[in-house]
Amino acid sequence: MLLITGAGVDRTAGIDFPLASTLLADVTRYLDGPGKPVDEALRAMLPGLRFSFNNMIARAVDKIATREPHEQRAMVQRVQAAIADLPAGREAITKHGELIIRLFNKLASIAEQSQLDEETENLIRDVFPADAEDLIDSDSILDIHKLSLSDTFKTVLKRTLKMGLSGEHHEVAAALGADMLNIETLLIEKFLGFYNDKPSDIKNYLYIAWSLWAYLVAKQNEVLAVHNADPLPFYSNIPEGVRAITLNYTAFLQQRLGLERTLYFHGGLAEYVRMDTRNLLPIDSIHTCDPVRFIRELVMPNVDVTQDDLRQQRHVIPALVPPLRLKPILSHRYIELWGQASRWVREATHIVVVGYSFNNADEHFNDILRSHPNPVIDIVAPEATTPEFIARMEKVFCIAASQYSRVEVNGHSAMQARRVRLINATAADVDLAALFGV
Template sequence: MSNNLLILGAGVDRTQGIDFPLANTLLADVSRYLEGPGKPVDEALRAMLPGLRFSFNNMIARAVDKIATRETHEQKAMVQRVREAIVDLPPEQDSIRKHGELIIRLFEKLATIAEQSYLDKETEALIREVFPKDADDLIDSDSILDIHKLSLSDTFKTVLKRTLKMGLSGEHHAVATALGADMLNIETLLVEKFLGFYNEKPADIKNYLYISWALWAYLVAKQREVLISHGDVKLPFYGKIPNTIRALTLNYTAFLQSHLGDDQVIYFHGGLAEYVRMDTRDLLPVENILECDPADFIRTIIAPNVDVTHEDVRQQRHVIPALVPPLRLKPILSHKYIELWSKASHWVSEAQHIVVVGYSFNNADEHFNDILRCHPGRKIDIVVPEAHSEYFKRRMEAVLNIPASQFNTVKINGHLALQARNVRLIAARASDVNIPSLFGLE
């Protein structure tokens, strides 16, 4: 039994030399992959899914149409992301800053309409005075305008569509990336389409099969590209992990498994090396994942096991990658995940020292956060660039029950850190910290 447990999040695969994209830009990378080297994957998936209408460009139009139905706080959050994206742009990118200012101005006008439509106290009082007996029936909403039924003008729609399409192109565009981080988030898309398995919507199921296997193919191809580029040289970060510890990852890549082996690793959200048959919940292996050709695997192994031709969804056959969608309420793709998550909880309970790297404790992973909540008292070092931000300290209060006011500034291995009780927050990237040293193994 190891007293040391390493927990890895998405930030680890952002390490220079690995350079995997984060979720908020992943969809653009997958889209470009399917139009380029991954074109055979796209063709194999469309052959497997007759009648599929999904495309990432069409998705933009649907995302734009839904803008008016967003809650005011969601629209304000989108504006804030764009504002942050343009605040430090250099003078030579003035045209992009102007583009951002246009988006901000349009959204602020939409937010103003929504805010002005709220029923204020004075208006409510007048309604109650004029209609004293029927006031409760008349006041059935907190607004005098149903903002969700508004339709955006062609001007607004066209500006948004053109901006988002820039985010799918090869050239980085700060405003398109900021806007797409919310509107074109592939994790949000997967969650939306995965529900098709529950409410038996054939179109959503087809879309999920296409999107999830396209994502899987891109990640497999990207993983292979990283491994080939390094040859016999150890991978950044992963190559420095002590082989005497246990590790739990929230990522899908096989880098950790390749370094530590199967017995010392748990893939909490599933991985690229397995897939699931949805009717029997069988968890099946992908043979030799590091050498796998995604298009060939989909054509020869997956397609023969998928049948979406029956009108009755219950008579169809669906095979999906073993990538657990980022839902707060985790779906059970296979009974093996019940055992896996129980094992993860057991490892946390046995650990005396936990080091968390590149994981932001976001709301979508509450299932995992709950495991940490259930086993207090461990020594925990948390390494993320934003560790000292007010937002992250609030997350620590929510997840680990440590008030932000209790943290003191200390220094750990040359890095400034915040410490409260047995928790230390180290503001650093994965590549900047010495994992063996944090565990006291040097």
């Protein structure tokens, strides 16, 4: 028996961890509030650091014009979805969304209209038959990557995104920030500084990664304190004896099943890495760890970014692997861990997947499931029986949507094809013992 958990599990009521799309806003509010000592300690550790989460808004806006039309259309769709189901009395938010949609549609239209159509290309070939191949060196008559957005466009976007970093939830700002202010994308971008020897990117990575780690540890310990005498939602219902692989960072799973029965595919909060030796170091008592004390007493003495020669510098980073297609190898231990995950999948006769969306960023893990198609696989998600989710499953398991039949599993509506069942339920509603038959 093998359990696989994703971000949806930690969204369960009573745990209430944020999704990746809102994570940056939560980290920002933490650093401005109870996590202010974390910010101060990290800036003391990283002299000359210029990075701030608020300043990255300006850089994100400046990059908008370089996005491809399909990316801009995707942002429009995200904002449309955010305002589609707003209740009555939210007209101001709806109008804000309509403004953003109108601006992005205009930008995407400029890019699309500038594309070289077949008729224009044929005319070029007729007029300049000898030089046509040299003249047609682009698929567009306008290089949108060199366009400069007006101050009007920039100001609207900046103000909208800053609303997403404030304390009050703003649906339109959250929809834009999910794409433009993705902290996991930012991490992988700055991580490249370790490979191309860019000191500023390395310092930025250290600040971002330890800020994220501190927020997650503080949030985790807050949840555990609330449930000190009560069962932890979802996790307390995991049957004894199962193995589990998680795509999350939180230590809830390990606390329930123990170290030997859990694998943290993207790393976890309870370890950190020394970058020059790639040694993976444990963090004792992560469930009671004080982030500020740990950073001051163990991180700061092991970091030195003052040397001009990068080879003389020392860096330690949290063992958090962003779930992107490009997997940075923080330590050789991760190669072994990913191999062990593949073995656990291969050895399992029954796999239950809860709260995992199978998105493209996790294709490395999806491929492990795809490579071992023999076990019974139950996939639990609130949207599991929707056409969009079923279409996503076709890419993972190579099962056409037409092969699924509607069934019922433990009182939940589901779709089944061969050995795969897609169960329409949340992590809080699912009975894991009944699914595993124990």
